[in-house]
Amino acid sequence: MSFGTLLEAFLLGLLEGFTEFLPVSSTGHILLAGHFLGFESQGKVFEVLIQLGAILAIVTVYFQRFWQVLITLPSSPRSRNFVFGILIAFLPAAVIGALAHGFIKQVLFESPALICVTLILGGIVLLWVDTLKIRPRHTDAMALPPLLTLKIGFIQCLAMVPGVSRSGSTIVGGLLLGVGKPAAAEFSFFLALPTMTGAFAYDLYKNRDALSMDDGIIIGVGFVAAFIAALAVVRTLIAFVSRHGFTPFGWWRIAVGGVGLIALALVG
Numbered sequence: 001m002s003f004g005t006l007l008e009a010f011l012l013g014l015l016e017g018f019t020e021f022l023p024v025s026s027t028g029h030i031l032l033a034g035h036f037l038g039f040e041s042q043g044k045v046f047e048v049l050i051q052l053g054a055i056l057a058i059v060t061v062y063f064q065r066f067w068q069v070l071i072t073l074p075s076s077p078r079s080r081n082f083v084f085g086i087l088i089a090f091l092p093a094a095v096i097g098a099l100a101h102g103f104i105k106q107v108l109f110e111s112p113a114l115i116c117v118t119l120i121l122g123g124i125v126l127l128w129v130d131t132l133k134i135r136p137r138h139t140d141a142m143a144l145p146p147l148l149t150l151k152i153g154f155i156q157c158l159a160m161v162p163g164v165s166r167s168g169s170t171i172v173g174g175l176l177l178g179v180g181k182p183a184a185a186e187f188s189f190f191l192a193l194p195t196m197t198g199a200f201a202y203d204l205y206k207n208r209d210a211l212s213m214d215d216g217i218i219i220g221v222g223f224v225a226a227f228i229a230a231l232a233v234v235r236t237l238i239a240f241v242s243r244h245g246f247t248p249f250g251w252w253r254i255a256v257g258g259v260g261l262i263a264l265a266l267v268g
Helices: 003-019 026-037 042-049 051-061 063-072 077-099 100-107 112-130 146-160 166-176 182-205 213-244 246-268
Strands: none
Touching: 003 026, 003 042, 003 051, 003 112, 026 042, 026 051, 026 112, 042 051, 042 182, 042 213, 051 063, 051 182, 051 213, 063 077, 077 100, 077 112, 077 146, 077 182, 112 166, 112 246, 146 166, 166 182, 182 213
16 A cells, blocks of 8 residues: 555545535546546445545534434424434435445446536536526425425435436435525435435445455545545535525536546547
8 A cells, every 4th residue: 555545545535525515426526536546446435435524524513403303302393303304315315225236336436438427417407407596495404394305315316326416416406396505405414414324334334345454544544534625515515505506516517527528538
């Protein structure tokens, strides 16, 4: 294990944390970056396991609210509705992700051209969504109806295609279903907890016999970097989206996808 490998892991971890909660597809970004850097991880587990760093950033920022939900769960209908809504939204990804795990990791994760195309298409969708005049009917991320959260959960499954973006699909899905921008972004944060923790646990279980000590060190470096970067993004994203909408992220996706396709054509 060389210093160069550790540096690449750190930079990819920063990229993961910085993009995880933006609607730009963190997985698509680190898979493309890893492709051009020549970075290889056993079974593509690095790209999944370092996401736990971003999860810890969510827990850190929202710890007080999560603690309040926990201690009021037996007595508060609002807290029970929140927990039930998150669990309902998580179920589609849990079932479909487990069934399609092999195809996702062995086919979709190995298709950089597909990632570039989905980045561009997702960018166009974000630009379109920002032109819509949607009057939000739901402005509290903790009070969304269970049926609505289930619909958002199914929409989240689109992000199993790298380049689509988990946060992008859930936020856009929420907006189209009548959720306000701040609430849609916040619910996307909350839904990330079971979704990404589940992906982490399942991927670790599937690859437990193939990981070496060196793999563990590399993943640890990426994990720490992802936590640091995600912490900064989570603290600022909702305010940024409220002021600027999703147009900057739409152009960002189109630019990254376009440059990626050009680079693939030139260097493979």
